[in-house]
Amino acid sequence: MASDRMLQFVGREQSYPDKRSAEERARDFREIAERYAAPDADAQAARCSQCGVPYCSVHCPLHNHIPDWLRLTAEGRLREAYELSNATSTMPEICGRICPQDRLCEGNCVIEFSGHGAVTIGSVEKYITDTAWAEGWVEPVHAGKPTGQSVGIIGAGPAGLTAAEYLRVLGHEVHVYDRHDRAGGLLTYGIPGFKLEKDVVMRRVARLEEGGIHFHLGFEVGKDATLDQLRRKHDAILIATGVYKAREINVPGNEAAGVVAALDYLIASNRKGFGDAVAEFEDGRLDAKDKHVVVIGGGDTAMDCVRTAVRQGAKSVKCLYRRDRENMPGSQREVANAEEEGVEFVWLSAPQSFTADKTVKQVAVAGMRLGAPDASGRRSPEPDPGRTFDLPADMVIKALGFDPEELPHLFGSPDLSVTRWGTLRVDHQTMMTSLPGVFAAGDIVRGASLVVWGIRDGRDASDQMAKWLKAKAAGSERKAA
Numbered sequence: 001m002a003s004d005r006m007l008q009f010v011g012r013e014q015s016y017p018d019k020r021s022a023e024e025r026a027r028d029f030r031e032i033a034e035r036y037a038a039p040d041a042d043a044q045a046a047r048c049s050q051c052g053v054p055y056c057s058v059h060c061p062l063h064n065h066i067p068d069w070l071r072l073t074a075e076g077r078l079r080e081a082y083e084l085s086n087a088t089s090t091m092p093e094i095c096g097r098i099c100p101q102d103r104l105c106e107g108n109c110v111i112e113f114s115g116h117g118a119v120t121i122g123s124v125e126k127y128i129t130d131t132a133w134a135e136g137w138v139e140p141v142h143a144g145k146p147t148g149q150s151v152g153i154i155g156a157g158p159a160g161l162t163a164a165e166y167l168r169v170l171g172h173e174v175h176v177y178d179r180h181d182r183a184g185g186l187l188t189y190g191i192p193g194f195k196l197e198k199d200v201v202m203r204r205v206a207r208l209e210e211g212g213i214h215f216h217l218g219f220e221v222g223k224d225a226t227l228d229q230l231r232r233k234h235d236a237i238l239i240a241t242g243v244y245k246a247r248e249i250n251v252p253g254n255e256a257a258g259v260v261a262a263l264d265y266l267i268a269s270n271r272k273g274f275g276d277a278v279a280e281f282e283d284g285r286l287d288a289k290d291k292h293v294v295v296i297g298g299g300d301t302a303m304d305c306v307r308t309a310v311r312q313g314a315k316s317v318k319c320l321y322r323r324d325r326e327n328m329p330g331s332q333r334e335v336a337n338a339e340e341e342g343v344e345f346v347w348l349s350a351p352q353s354f355t356a357d358k359t360v361k362q363v364a365v366a367g368m369r370l371g372a373p374d375a376s377g378r379r380s381p382e383p384d385p386g387r388t389f390d391l392p393a394d395m396v397i398k399a400l401g402f403d404p405e406e407l408p409h410l411f412g413s414p415d416l417s418v419t420r421w422g423t424l425r426v427d428h429q430t431m432m433t434s435l436p437g438v439f440a441a442g443d444i445v446r447g448a449s450l451v452v453w454g455i456r457d458g459r460d461a462s463d464q465m466a467k468w469l470k471a472k473a474a475g476s477e478r479k480a481a
Contacts, residue, residue: 005074009047014117015040022340026310029193029273031097032337033123038078041127044120046074049111056105056121061456062095064088066105066121073124082132085125089455090162091204093133094187096126097196099452100300100331133203141211144171149469152177152230154221155240157185158451159442161204162458163238163465164213170466174212175234177219182274183208185242187451189267190301192308198273226412231437235472236465239424239433240458241407242443247400249296253354260286262301262399269308288312292392294363295319296351297399298328303335305397306343317343318391322350322368322381346391348384354396363391404444423447431457431464437472439465 017033017040019025025032036044048070056066065084072081085092101107101122109118132138151167153160156178168174182188184201209215221227231237246261248254268286271278280286288309295305298321309317321328324347325335335345348368355362367387370379404422408414417425417434424433424440431439441461442454 005046006048006050006071007046008043009049009111009114009116009119012043012047014047014120015044016120017123019337022342025194026341029311031197032194035130036123036127041124042074042076045070045124047111047116048074048119051110055108055110056119059104059108061104061450061452062088062459064092064105064125069128070119070121070124073128078128078131079135079137082128082137085128086132086138090165090459091158091455092125093129093200094158094196094204095452095455096122096124096129097200098191100450102331102333104452138207141165141168141207141213143168143212146173147171147469147473149173149235149473150175150233151236151238151465151469152234153238153240154178154227154230155185155238155242155442155444156180156183156205156215156217157240157242157442158187158454159242159458159461160185160238160240161208162455163240163441163462164208165211166459166462167465168208168211168213170462172466172469173214175214175216177216177221177230179218179220181218183215183217189270190263190304192266192269192304192311193273194307194311195304198270222410222412227416227435227438228413231435235437236469237438238461238465239407239438239440239444240442240454240461241405242454243402243404243423243447245403245405246398247403249351249398249400251351251353253356253360256354256356256360257285257358258356258360258394259354259396259398262295262297262305262397263402265397266301266304266308269312288314288317288395290315291394293317293395293397294391294393295397295399297321297401298323299330299399299401300334301401302397302399303330303338305399306338307334307341309395309397310338310341310343314395316392319343319345320349320351320363320365320391321345321347323370323379324348327370327378348381350381351396352388354393360393360396363393363396365389365391402443404447407444421447430468431461432468437468439468 019033054067069081069084105121106118112118150173153176164174183205187201268278268281293309293314306317306319349365352364352366354360367384368381369384371382374380408416441457
Protein backbone atom coordinates (compact mmCIF):
# COMPACT_ATOMS: atom_id res chain seq x y z
CA MET A 1 0.00 0.00 0.00
CA ALA A 2 1.29 3.46 -0.88
CA SER A 3 2.54 5.51 2.00
CA ASP A 4 0.21 8.21 3.32
CA ARG A 5 2.99 10.64 2.46
CA MET A 6 2.27 10.18 -1.23
CA LEU A 7 -0.40 11.59 -3.58
CA GLN A 8 0.40 15.18 -2.57
CA PHE A 9 0.23 16.55 -6.12
CA VAL A 10 -3.07 18.40 -5.63
CA GLY A 11 -1.96 20.51 -2.70
CA ARG A 12 1.74 20.73 -3.47
CA GLU A 13 3.01 22.52 -6.56
CA GLN A 14 5.73 21.27 -8.85
CA SER A 15 9.08 22.82 -7.99
CA TYR A 16 12.45 22.23 -9.63
CA PRO A 17 15.74 23.17 -7.94
CA ASP A 18 16.40 26.87 -8.37
CA LYS A 19 18.50 27.81 -11.39
CA ARG A 20 21.22 30.39 -11.09
CA SER A 21 20.43 33.61 -12.92
CA ALA A 22 21.04 33.59 -16.66
CA GLU A 23 23.59 36.38 -16.30
CA GLU A 24 25.57 34.52 -13.65
CA ARG A 25 25.54 31.08 -15.27
CA ALA A 26 26.51 32.43 -18.71
CA ARG A 27 29.89 33.37 -17.21
CA ASP A 28 30.98 29.80 -16.36
CA PHE A 29 30.54 26.13 -17.22
CA ARG A 30 29.16 25.01 -13.87
CA GLU A 31 25.81 23.25 -13.78
CA ILE A 32 23.01 25.78 -13.83
CA ALA A 33 21.02 24.38 -10.88
CA GLU A 34 22.07 23.06 -7.52
CA ARG A 35 20.59 19.87 -6.10
CA TYR A 36 17.61 19.87 -3.78
CA ALA A 37 17.88 20.29 -0.05
CA ALA A 38 16.48 17.19 1.67
CA PRO A 39 13.04 18.58 2.64
CA ASP A 40 12.46 19.85 -0.90
CA ALA A 41 13.40 16.53 -2.51
CA ASP A 42 11.20 14.62 -0.07
CA ALA A 43 8.28 16.96 -0.74
CA GLN A 44 8.59 16.75 -4.53
CA ALA A 45 8.91 12.96 -4.44
CA ALA A 46 5.72 12.84 -2.36
CA ARG A 47 3.77 14.36 -5.27
CA CYS A 48 3.91 10.98 -7.06
CA SER A 49 0.47 9.46 -7.58
CA GLN A 50 1.80 5.88 -7.30
CA CYS A 51 -0.30 4.89 -10.31
CA GLY A 52 -1.06 1.26 -11.04
CA VAL A 53 0.45 1.50 -14.52
CA PRO A 54 3.54 3.70 -14.09
CA TYR A 55 3.97 5.31 -17.49
CA CYS A 56 7.16 6.95 -16.24
CA SER A 57 8.79 3.51 -15.95
CA VAL A 58 7.23 2.27 -19.17
CA HIS A 59 8.74 5.16 -21.13
CA CYS A 60 12.15 4.93 -19.43
CA PRO A 61 14.51 2.91 -21.66
CA LEU A 62 16.04 1.42 -18.51
CA HIS A 63 12.60 0.73 -16.99
CA ASN A 64 13.76 2.26 -13.73
CA HIS A 65 11.60 1.56 -10.67
CA ILE A 66 10.67 5.22 -10.48
CA PRO A 67 7.50 5.22 -8.32
CA ASP A 68 9.19 2.92 -5.79
CA TRP A 69 12.27 5.07 -5.26
CA LEU A 70 10.13 8.21 -5.20
CA ARG A 71 8.11 6.69 -2.35
CA LEU A 72 11.26 5.69 -0.47
CA THR A 73 12.61 9.23 -0.88
CA ALA A 74 9.37 10.72 0.43
CA GLU A 75 9.60 8.43 3.45
CA GLY A 76 13.18 9.50 4.17
CA ARG A 77 14.56 6.04 3.30
CA LEU A 78 17.16 7.54 1.02
CA ARG A 79 19.76 4.78 1.08
CA GLU A 80 17.12 2.27 0.00
CA ALA A 81 16.00 4.69 -2.70
CA TYR A 82 19.57 4.89 -4.00
CA GLU A 83 20.02 1.11 -3.98
CA LEU A 84 16.80 0.68 -5.96
CA SER A 85 17.67 3.35 -8.50
CA ASN A 86 21.15 1.85 -8.86
CA ALA A 87 19.69 -1.63 -9.48
CA THR A 88 18.69 -0.75 -13.04
CA SER A 89 21.23 1.94 -13.93
CA THR A 90 24.99 2.14 -13.62
CA MET A 91 24.92 5.95 -13.75
CA PRO A 92 21.72 7.27 -12.13
CA GLU A 93 23.17 10.67 -11.23
CA ILE A 94 24.23 11.15 -14.86
CA CYS A 95 20.79 10.16 -16.17
CA GLY A 96 19.23 12.55 -13.65
CA ARG A 97 21.26 15.37 -15.16
CA ILE A 98 21.13 14.76 -18.90
CA CYS A 99 18.29 12.41 -19.83
CA PRO A 100 15.54 14.19 -21.79
CA GLN A 101 12.99 13.66 -19.02
CA ASP A 102 10.53 15.98 -20.73
CA ARG A 103 10.34 13.45 -23.59
CA LEU A 104 10.56 10.29 -21.46
CA CYS A 105 9.57 9.78 -17.81
CA GLU A 106 8.31 13.25 -16.87
CA GLY A 107 6.69 13.78 -20.25
CA ASN A 108 4.57 10.70 -19.63
CA CYS A 109 3.80 11.30 -15.94
CA VAL A 110 0.11 10.80 -15.22
CA ILE A 111 -0.22 13.94 -13.13
CA GLU A 112 1.35 15.95 -15.97
CA PHE A 113 -1.65 14.92 -18.07
CA SER A 114 -4.00 16.00 -15.27
CA GLY A 115 -2.60 19.52 -15.36
CA HIS A 116 -0.73 19.44 -12.04
CA GLY A 117 2.80 19.32 -13.45
CA ALA A 118 4.94 16.19 -13.62
CA VAL A 119 6.89 14.87 -10.68
CA THR A 120 10.44 16.23 -10.97
CA ILE A 121 11.87 12.75 -11.49
CA GLY A 122 15.25 13.71 -12.94
CA SER A 123 16.08 16.20 -10.20
CA VAL A 124 15.12 13.70 -7.49
CA GLU A 125 17.25 11.03 -9.17
CA LYS A 126 20.22 13.40 -9.22
CA TYR A 127 19.64 14.25 -5.54
CA ILE A 128 19.46 10.60 -4.48
CA THR A 129 22.77 9.55 -6.05
CA ASP A 130 24.69 12.74 -5.23
CA THR A 131 23.71 12.11 -1.62
CA ALA A 132 24.85 8.49 -1.93
CA TRP A 133 28.30 9.63 -3.12
CA ALA A 134 28.53 12.20 -0.33
CA GLU A 135 27.52 9.66 2.33
CA GLY A 136 29.79 6.87 1.06
CA TRP A 137 26.95 4.57 0.05
CA VAL A 138 28.29 3.97 -3.46
CA GLU A 139 29.91 0.54 -3.32
CA PRO A 140 33.16 -0.31 -5.11
CA VAL A 141 32.96 -2.64 -8.09
CA HIS A 142 33.29 -6.11 -6.56
CA ALA A 143 34.75 -8.48 -9.14
CA GLY A 144 33.25 -11.95 -9.16
CA LYS A 145 35.12 -15.24 -9.02
CA PRO A 146 37.64 -15.17 -11.91
CA THR A 147 36.35 -16.97 -14.98
CA GLY A 148 39.67 -17.07 -16.78
CA GLN A 149 38.05 -15.32 -19.73
CA SER A 150 38.96 -11.94 -21.17
CA VAL A 151 36.67 -9.38 -22.79
CA GLY A 152 37.68 -6.45 -24.99
CA ILE A 153 35.35 -3.44 -25.21
CA ILE A 154 35.87 -0.89 -27.97
CA GLY A 155 34.51 2.46 -26.81
CA ALA A 156 34.51 4.01 -23.34
CA GLY A 157 31.15 5.77 -23.62
CA PRO A 158 27.96 4.94 -21.70
CA ALA A 159 27.39 1.56 -23.38
CA GLY A 160 31.01 0.44 -23.05
CA LEU A 161 31.37 1.55 -19.43
CA THR A 162 28.11 -0.09 -18.44
CA ALA A 163 29.02 -3.41 -20.05
CA ALA A 164 32.48 -3.24 -18.50
CA GLU A 165 31.02 -2.95 -15.01
CA TYR A 166 28.56 -5.83 -15.40
CA LEU A 167 31.13 -8.13 -16.99
CA ARG A 168 33.70 -7.36 -14.30
CA VAL A 169 31.18 -8.18 -11.58
CA LEU A 170 30.72 -11.57 -13.29
CA GLY A 171 34.45 -12.24 -12.90
CA HIS A 172 35.73 -11.59 -16.41
CA GLU A 173 38.95 -9.72 -17.12
CA VAL A 174 37.83 -6.55 -18.88
CA HIS A 175 39.86 -4.30 -21.17
CA VAL A 176 38.36 -1.08 -22.55
CA TYR A 177 39.87 0.58 -25.63
CA ASP A 178 39.16 4.18 -26.58
CA ARG A 179 40.79 6.61 -29.00
CA HIS A 180 40.46 9.57 -26.63
CA ASP A 181 42.85 10.27 -23.78
CA ARG A 182 40.06 10.16 -21.19
CA ALA A 183 37.25 7.64 -20.79
CA GLY A 184 33.60 8.67 -20.90
CA GLY A 185 32.96 9.27 -24.60
CA LEU A 186 30.36 11.96 -25.13
CA LEU A 187 29.87 12.23 -21.36
CA THR A 188 33.41 13.58 -21.15
CA TYR A 189 33.99 15.39 -24.42
CA GLY A 190 30.59 15.97 -26.03
CA ILE A 191 28.30 17.22 -23.26
CA PRO A 192 29.24 20.62 -21.78
CA GLY A 193 29.93 21.08 -18.10
CA PHE A 194 26.85 23.26 -17.55
CA LYS A 195 24.79 20.10 -18.11
CA LEU A 196 27.23 17.56 -16.67
CA GLU A 197 30.21 18.62 -14.61
CA LYS A 198 33.20 16.46 -15.45
CA ASP A 199 34.08 15.33 -11.94
CA VAL A 200 30.73 13.48 -11.96
CA VAL A 201 31.97 11.39 -14.91
CA MET A 202 35.55 11.02 -13.70
CA ARG A 203 34.52 9.57 -10.34
CA ARG A 204 32.54 6.87 -12.19
CA VAL A 205 35.57 6.07 -14.35
CA ALA A 206 37.84 5.99 -11.28
CA ARG A 207 35.47 3.53 -9.60
CA LEU A 208 35.75 1.18 -12.60
CA GLU A 209 39.55 1.44 -12.64
CA GLU A 210 39.66 0.66 -8.93
CA GLY A 211 37.48 -2.39 -9.66
CA GLY A 212 40.20 -3.84 -11.88
CA ILE A 213 38.96 -2.77 -15.31
CA HIS A 214 41.88 -1.99 -17.65
CA PHE A 215 41.62 1.16 -19.78
CA HIS A 216 43.72 1.54 -22.93
CA LEU A 217 43.31 5.18 -23.87
CA GLY A 218 44.59 6.91 -26.98
CA PHE A 219 44.13 3.53 -28.66
CA GLU A 220 42.75 3.45 -32.22
CA VAL A 221 41.39 0.15 -33.44
CA GLY A 222 42.57 -0.26 -37.01
CA LYS A 223 45.77 1.63 -36.28
CA ASP A 224 47.15 0.32 -33.00
CA ALA A 225 45.55 -3.09 -33.55
CA THR A 226 43.01 -4.50 -35.99
CA LEU A 227 39.75 -5.98 -34.85
CA ASP A 228 41.03 -9.46 -35.73
CA GLN A 229 44.09 -8.93 -33.53
CA LEU A 230 41.84 -7.98 -30.61
CA ARG A 231 39.67 -11.03 -31.29
CA ARG A 232 42.73 -13.25 -30.95
CA LYS A 233 43.63 -11.54 -27.68
CA HIS A 234 40.18 -11.73 -26.05
CA ASP A 235 37.47 -14.36 -25.71
CA ALA A 236 34.78 -11.89 -26.77
CA ILE A 237 34.60 -8.34 -28.10
CA LEU A 238 31.97 -5.63 -27.67
CA ILE A 239 31.87 -2.76 -30.16
CA ALA A 240 30.36 0.29 -28.45
CA THR A 241 31.90 3.13 -30.41
CA GLY A 242 28.87 5.36 -30.89
CA VAL A 243 28.34 7.40 -34.06
CA TYR A 244 30.70 10.31 -34.65
CA LYS A 245 30.69 11.09 -38.37
CA ALA A 246 29.13 14.56 -38.72
CA ARG A 247 26.38 15.02 -41.29
CA GLU A 248 27.24 17.66 -43.86
CA ILE A 249 25.41 20.61 -45.40
CA ASN A 250 25.68 20.56 -49.17
CA VAL A 251 25.58 24.28 -49.84
CA PRO A 252 28.12 26.66 -51.44
CA GLY A 253 30.80 27.80 -49.01
CA ASN A 254 30.56 24.71 -46.82
CA GLU A 255 34.35 24.31 -46.83
CA ALA A 256 35.06 27.90 -45.80
CA ALA A 257 37.22 28.60 -42.77
CA GLY A 258 35.04 29.27 -39.77
CA VAL A 259 32.44 26.65 -40.76
CA VAL A 260 33.04 23.93 -38.18
CA ALA A 261 31.55 20.63 -37.02
CA ALA A 262 29.66 20.64 -33.72
CA LEU A 263 31.63 17.85 -32.10
CA ASP A 264 35.00 19.40 -32.96
CA TYR A 265 33.77 22.58 -31.33
CA LEU A 266 32.44 20.88 -28.19
CA ILE A 267 35.50 18.66 -27.74
CA ALA A 268 37.78 21.70 -27.89
CA SER A 269 35.67 23.50 -25.29
CA ASN A 270 35.60 20.53 -22.94
CA ARG A 271 39.34 20.02 -23.31
CA LYS A 272 39.89 23.62 -22.28
CA GLY A 273 37.72 22.92 -19.25
CA PHE A 274 40.16 20.15 -18.29
CA GLY A 275 43.05 22.58 -18.68
CA ASP A 276 44.43 20.99 -21.86
CA ALA A 277 46.33 22.93 -24.49
CA VAL A 278 44.08 23.09 -27.56
CA ALA A 279 45.75 24.71 -30.57
CA GLU A 280 42.52 25.21 -32.53
CA PHE A 281 41.01 27.03 -29.57
CA GLU A 282 44.07 29.13 -28.84
CA ASP A 283 44.28 30.39 -32.43
CA GLY A 284 40.58 31.25 -32.45
CA ARG A 285 39.32 28.63 -34.89
CA LEU A 286 37.19 26.89 -32.24
CA ASP A 287 36.65 29.81 -29.88
CA ALA A 288 33.45 31.87 -30.19
CA LYS A 289 34.75 34.89 -28.27
CA ASP A 290 33.70 38.21 -29.88
CA LYS A 291 32.14 36.44 -32.87
CA HIS A 292 28.71 36.38 -34.47
CA VAL A 293 27.87 32.68 -34.17
CA VAL A 294 25.24 30.82 -36.20
CA VAL A 295 24.41 27.25 -35.20
CA ILE A 296 22.51 25.09 -37.67
CA GLY A 297 20.31 22.32 -36.25
CA GLY A 298 17.57 21.75 -33.70
CA GLY A 299 18.71 18.81 -31.59
CA ASP A 300 20.38 18.59 -28.21
CA THR A 301 23.85 18.96 -29.77
CA ALA A 302 22.80 22.28 -31.29
CA MET A 303 21.57 23.40 -27.86
CA ASP A 304 24.94 22.45 -26.37
CA CYS A 305 26.70 24.53 -29.04
CA VAL A 306 24.62 27.70 -28.68
CA ARG A 307 24.93 27.68 -24.90
CA THR A 308 28.69 27.03 -25.10
CA ALA A 309 29.09 29.97 -27.49
CA VAL A 310 27.33 32.25 -25.00
CA ARG A 311 29.78 31.21 -22.28
CA GLN A 312 32.76 31.79 -24.55
CA GLY A 313 31.71 35.42 -24.99
CA ALA A 314 30.18 35.47 -28.48
CA LYS A 315 28.83 38.81 -29.72
CA SER A 316 25.62 37.15 -30.82
CA VAL A 317 24.33 33.58 -31.05
CA LYS A 318 21.59 32.51 -33.43
CA CYS A 319 20.18 29.04 -34.03
CA LEU A 320 18.69 28.19 -37.43
CA TYR A 321 16.19 25.36 -37.56
CA ARG A 322 14.16 24.34 -40.59
CA ARG A 323 11.01 23.42 -38.65
CA ASP A 324 9.15 25.31 -35.94
CA ARG A 325 9.55 25.13 -32.18
CA GLU A 326 6.87 22.48 -31.71
CA ASN A 327 8.55 20.15 -34.20
CA MET A 328 12.15 20.40 -33.09
CA PRO A 329 13.85 17.22 -31.79
CA GLY A 330 15.78 18.84 -28.95
CA SER A 331 14.63 19.32 -25.38
CA GLN A 332 12.21 22.20 -24.86
CA ARG A 333 13.85 22.81 -21.50
CA GLU A 334 17.17 23.34 -23.25
CA VAL A 335 15.55 25.80 -25.65
CA ALA A 336 14.14 27.73 -22.69
CA ASN A 337 17.53 27.75 -20.95
CA ALA A 338 19.21 28.99 -24.13
CA GLU A 339 16.67 31.76 -24.63
CA GLU A 340 17.16 32.91 -21.04
CA GLU A 341 20.90 33.12 -21.76
CA GLY A 342 20.41 35.30 -24.82
CA VAL A 343 20.28 32.87 -27.75
CA GLU A 344 17.99 33.88 -30.63
CA PHE A 345 16.13 31.10 -32.43
CA VAL A 346 15.35 31.61 -36.09
CA TRP A 347 12.60 29.11 -36.76
CA LEU A 348 11.59 27.83 -40.22
CA SER A 349 14.95 28.69 -41.77
CA ALA A 350 17.74 26.85 -43.57
CA PRO A 351 21.13 27.93 -44.96
CA GLN A 352 21.42 28.48 -48.71
CA SER A 353 25.11 29.39 -48.79
CA PHE A 354 28.02 30.71 -46.75
CA THR A 355 29.84 33.82 -47.96
CA ALA A 356 33.52 34.07 -47.09
CA ASP A 357 36.76 35.84 -47.96
CA LYS A 358 39.44 34.28 -45.77
CA THR A 359 36.80 33.14 -43.28
CA VAL A 360 33.02 32.94 -43.27
CA LYS A 361 31.29 36.33 -43.09
CA GLN A 362 27.63 35.75 -43.84
CA VAL A 363 24.93 33.10 -44.07
CA ALA A 364 22.32 33.39 -46.81
CA VAL A 365 19.12 31.98 -45.35
CA ALA A 366 16.03 30.59 -47.06
CA GLY A 367 12.71 30.74 -45.26
CA MET A 368 10.91 27.43 -44.85
CA ARG A 369 7.34 26.32 -44.25
CA LEU A 370 5.83 23.04 -43.13
CA GLY A 371 4.26 20.89 -45.81
CA ALA A 372 2.62 17.47 -45.74
CA PRO A 373 3.60 14.92 -43.09
CA ASP A 374 6.42 12.52 -43.96
CA ALA A 375 6.63 8.80 -43.12
CA SER A 376 7.36 9.59 -39.47
CA GLY A 377 4.25 11.76 -39.18
CA ARG A 378 6.19 15.02 -38.87
CA ARG A 379 5.36 17.75 -41.34
CA SER A 380 8.16 18.06 -43.89
CA PRO A 381 9.92 21.42 -44.31
CA GLU A 382 9.87 22.96 -47.78
CA PRO A 383 11.12 26.29 -49.14
CA ASP A 384 8.88 29.31 -48.60
CA PRO A 385 9.17 31.26 -51.89
CA GLY A 386 10.18 34.87 -51.57
CA ARG A 387 11.39 34.71 -47.96
CA THR A 388 15.17 35.03 -47.88
CA PHE A 389 17.52 37.02 -45.69
CA ASP A 390 21.18 37.25 -44.65
CA LEU A 391 22.78 36.87 -41.24
CA PRO A 392 26.29 38.01 -40.23
CA ALA A 393 28.46 35.10 -39.14
CA ASP A 394 32.09 34.86 -38.06
CA MET A 395 31.56 31.23 -37.05
CA VAL A 396 29.04 28.68 -38.33
CA ILE A 397 28.60 25.47 -36.34
CA LYS A 398 27.02 22.49 -38.11
CA ALA A 399 24.93 20.44 -35.66
CA LEU A 400 22.88 18.24 -37.98
CA GLY A 401 23.43 14.94 -36.24
CA PHE A 402 25.82 12.06 -36.75
CA ASP A 403 26.22 8.97 -38.92
CA PRO A 404 28.27 5.83 -38.29
CA GLU A 405 31.86 5.70 -39.41
CA GLU A 406 32.88 2.97 -41.88
CA LEU A 407 33.88 0.48 -39.20
CA PRO A 408 34.71 -2.51 -41.46
CA HIS A 409 37.29 -0.35 -43.25
CA LEU A 410 38.35 1.56 -40.12
CA PHE A 411 38.87 -1.63 -38.09
CA GLY A 412 40.52 -3.56 -40.95
CA SER A 413 37.70 -6.10 -40.79
CA PRO A 414 35.87 -6.42 -44.13
CA ASP A 415 33.78 -9.35 -42.86
CA LEU A 416 32.04 -7.09 -40.31
CA SER A 417 28.57 -6.64 -41.81
CA VAL A 418 26.71 -3.33 -41.77
CA THR A 419 23.21 -2.22 -42.75
CA ARG A 420 22.43 0.16 -45.58
CA TRP A 421 22.55 2.97 -43.00
CA GLY A 422 26.08 2.03 -41.96
CA THR A 423 25.07 0.72 -38.53
CA LEU A 424 26.36 -2.69 -37.47
CA ARG A 425 24.16 -5.60 -38.47
CA VAL A 426 23.32 -7.62 -35.38
CA ASP A 427 21.06 -10.44 -34.29
CA HIS A 428 18.75 -8.46 -32.03
CA GLN A 429 18.16 -11.46 -29.80
CA THR A 430 21.84 -12.07 -29.05
CA MET A 431 23.32 -8.66 -30.00
CA MET A 432 26.04 -10.52 -31.92
CA THR A 433 27.42 -9.15 -35.17
CA SER A 434 28.25 -11.18 -38.29
CA LEU A 435 31.50 -12.23 -36.55
CA PRO A 436 31.22 -14.95 -33.86
CA GLY A 437 32.03 -13.59 -30.43
CA VAL A 438 31.83 -9.97 -31.55
CA PHE A 439 28.87 -8.13 -30.07
CA ALA A 440 27.64 -4.57 -30.55
CA ALA A 441 25.68 -2.08 -28.46
CA GLY A 442 24.58 1.52 -28.37
CA ASP A 443 24.45 4.12 -31.13
CA ILE A 444 26.48 2.03 -33.58
CA VAL A 445 23.49 -0.36 -33.70
CA ARG A 446 20.50 1.93 -33.36
CA GLY A 447 22.05 5.00 -34.98
CA ALA A 448 20.71 7.52 -32.45
CA SER A 449 22.60 9.32 -29.70
CA LEU A 450 20.84 9.09 -26.34
CA VAL A 451 22.85 8.28 -23.23
CA VAL A 452 20.12 6.32 -21.49
CA TRP A 453 19.76 4.01 -24.51
CA GLY A 454 23.51 3.43 -24.44
CA ILE A 455 23.36 2.42 -20.79
CA ARG A 456 20.50 0.02 -21.49
CA ASP A 457 22.22 -1.49 -24.51
CA GLY A 458 25.44 -1.93 -22.56
CA ARG A 459 23.56 -3.74 -19.83
CA ASP A 460 21.74 -5.99 -22.30
CA ALA A 461 24.90 -6.70 -24.30
CA SER A 462 26.75 -7.76 -21.16
CA ASP A 463 23.97 -10.27 -20.44
CA GLN A 464 24.23 -11.77 -23.92
CA MET A 465 28.04 -11.84 -23.83
CA ALA A 466 27.98 -13.56 -20.45
CA LYS A 467 25.72 -16.31 -21.82
CA TRP A 468 27.97 -16.80 -24.83
CA LEU A 469 31.13 -16.85 -22.74
CA LYS A 470 29.64 -19.41 -20.37
CA ALA A 471 28.75 -21.64 -23.31
CA LYS A 472 32.22 -21.12 -24.80
CA ALA A 473 33.83 -22.15 -21.55
CA ALA A 474 31.72 -25.32 -21.65
CA GLY A 475 32.99 -26.02 -25.18
CA SER A 476 29.72 -25.24 -26.97
CA GLU A 477 30.39 -21.83 -28.48
CA ARG A 478 29.08 -23.04 -31.84
CA LYS A 479 25.70 -23.73 -30.25
CA ALA A 480 25.83 -20.38 -28.39
CA ALA A 481 26.48 -18.50 -31.62
